[in-house]
Amino acid sequence: MSGASPFLRMWGGPIVLAILTAVGLVSALLGDGVWDYVSAVALGVPTVACAWYGLRR
Amino acid sequence: MTPVTVRRWAWIHKWSSLVCTVFMLLLCLTGLPLIYHHEIDHLLGNAIEAPKMAPDTPKADLDAVIAAGKARYPNKLVMYMSQEADEREIWYLTMGDHPTDEAFKSVAVDARTAKVLAEPSFEGTFLGVMFHLHVDLYAGLWGKLFLGFMGLLLVVAIISGVVLYAPFMRKLEFGQVRRERGPRVKWLDLHNMLGIVTLTWALVVGATGMINTWADLLVKYWQATEMAEMTAPYKDLALPSKLGSMQEAMDNAVAAEPGMQVAFVAFPGTAFSSPHHYGIFMHGNEALTSRLYKPVLIDAQTSEITDRRKLPWYLTALLVSQPLHFGDYGGAWMQFLWAMLDIATIFVLGSGLYLWLKRGVQAKAPAHREDDDVAAELREPAYATEGEAR
Numbered sequence: 001m002s003g004a005s006p007f008l009r010m011w012g013g014p015i016v017l018a019i020l021t022a023v024g025l026v027s028a029l030l031g032d033g034v035w036d037y038v039s040a041v042a043l044g045v046p047t048v049a050c051a052w053y054g055l056r057r
Numbered sequence: 058m059t060p061v062t063v064r065r066w067a068w069i070h071k072w073s074s075l076v077c078t079v080f081m082l083l084l085c086l087t088g089l090p091l092i093y094h095h096e097i098d099h100l101l102g103n104a105i106e107a108p109k110m111a112p113d114t115p116k117a118d119l120d121a122v123i124a125a126g127k128a129r130y131p132n133k134l135v136m137y138m139s140q141e142a143d144e145r146e147i148w149y150l151t152m153g154d155h156p157t158d159e160a161f162k163s164v165a166v167d168a169r170t171a172k173v174l175a176e177p178s179f180e181g182t183f184l185g186v187m188f189h190l191h192v193d194l195y196a197g198l199w200g201k202l203f204l205g206f207m208g209l210l211l212v213v214a215i216i217s218g219v220v221l222y223a224p225f226m227r228k229l230e231f232g233q234v235r236r237e238r239g240p241r242v243k244w245l246d247l248h249n250m251l252g253i254v255t256l257t258w259a260l261v262v263g264a265t266g267m268i269n270t271w272a273d274l275l276v277k278y279w280q281a282t283e284m285a286e287m288t289a290p291y292k293d294l295a296l297p298s299k300l301g302s303m304q305e306a307m308d309n310a311v312a313a314e315p316g317m318q319v320a321f322v323a324f325p326g327t328a329f330s331s332p333h334h335y336g337i338f339m340h341g342n343e344a345l346t347s348r349l350y351k352p353v354l355i356d357a358q359t360s361e362i363t364d365r366r367k368l369p370w371y372l373t374a375l376l377v378s379q380p381l382h383f384g385d386y387g388g389a390w391m392q393f394l395w396a397m398l399d400i401a402t403i404f405v406l407g408s409g410l411y412l413w414l415k416r417g418v419q420a421k422a423p424a425h426r427e428d429d430d431v432a433a434e435l436r437e438p439a440y441a442t443e444g445e446a447r
């Protein structure tokens with residue numbers, strides 16, 4: 001991300017994760033079945049990101 | 058941001074976090090088993106299951122269901138009866154000495170045979186203790202409101218944390234953790250990374266938790282306004298001496314709201330009805346509509362409908378905020394992710410506390426590196442400005 005603007009360099013990741021979290025929280029409210037899977041994937045990304053950045057050496 | 062602005066936000070972040078952290082750690086730890094309360098109930102053998110019968114087995118008369126509860130507790134009256142959406146074969150009766158008895162008894166009755174299945178125990182069980190520590194600290198409404206205030210501080214801490222994210226991350230890549238720079242820098246980076254990654258989730262769960270602490274007050278307000286309006290003609294009448302048929306009342310409610318199912322019934326004098334009415338609360342079948350109730354008010358003597366209206370916006374907001382706090386609306390994956398994000402939040406809280414406890418350690422170093430300048434802000438009032446000037 002070195003070519004990105006300073007704003008995106010700092011806030012790009014947080015914004016993407018915020019949007020994914022919001023999508024994950026809302027989609028399971030809207031319906032069952034496929035909506036629940038969309039939610040699991042969308043909420044799964046920040047969860048995996050915690051583990052990835054937290055545990056990598 | 059000027060150094061002064063950063064210092065102000067750092068002050069806000071420090072104090073809002075410090076005051077609420079211990080309680081937030083308690084809420085995160087007790088919330089963890091509550092995410093899995095159904096599973097834990099099953100594991101501990103406390104779950105109540107109705108005997109298997111053909112799915113089209115006719116349901117028992119509701120008045121017989123109520124009679125079964127009354128036979129168990131002849132001196133108590135029914136306060137509520139309710140069903141789980143996916144468990145229509147059981148009615149749960151809440152019975153007390155008076156309509157607002159907090160030391161109520163629960164009785165589970167088979168919806169098909171009208172036989173008492175069990176008396177669910179909750180107080181004193183593991184989940185009961187977790188629930189109280191999570192919801193009211195055994196201090197009733199004031200306990201709830203206190204935790205709600207802690208939730209407000211958490212929201213302030215999260216927002217101020219986001220504001221501080223920029224000056225702290227000026228020289229770092231997203232997600233970068235400087236492990237080679239000693240435990241304090243490592244935990245500072247982990248605190249910032251986990252905090253910003255879980256930001257939206259923590260904000261939503263924190264804010265909806267806070268809204269939930271106002272539930273009792275919102276319901277009281279609703280009862281004093283809309284409910285009072287709907288039941289105004291009954292205001293001066295004598296209290297009903299004998300209650301009319303619940304089965305008839307239910308038939309009328311179901312006929313009036315086709316496509317909806319009953320969630321719970323509030324008996325006369327409880328928080329969700331008037332002294333003269335059954336409040337039958339219906340809900341839909343869809344993911345969202347199953348969360349939203351529509352009350353049908355039934356004259357408790359004649360079993361005829363008095364009024365039915367949509368809930369006001371503040372109760373709708375409360376009901377929508379509940380699943381967003383509980384994480385119980387997206388199946389097993391959501392439960393799991395809720396638990397993981399809860400644990401990540403425990404790390405954010407714990408590392409924040411650690412950073413505060415260790416605030417003096419590196420400030421003693423004679424010369425500091427540039428990218429520690431802002432980090433120094435949280436532990437020392439002296440602010441080094443050379444890094445901030447761009």
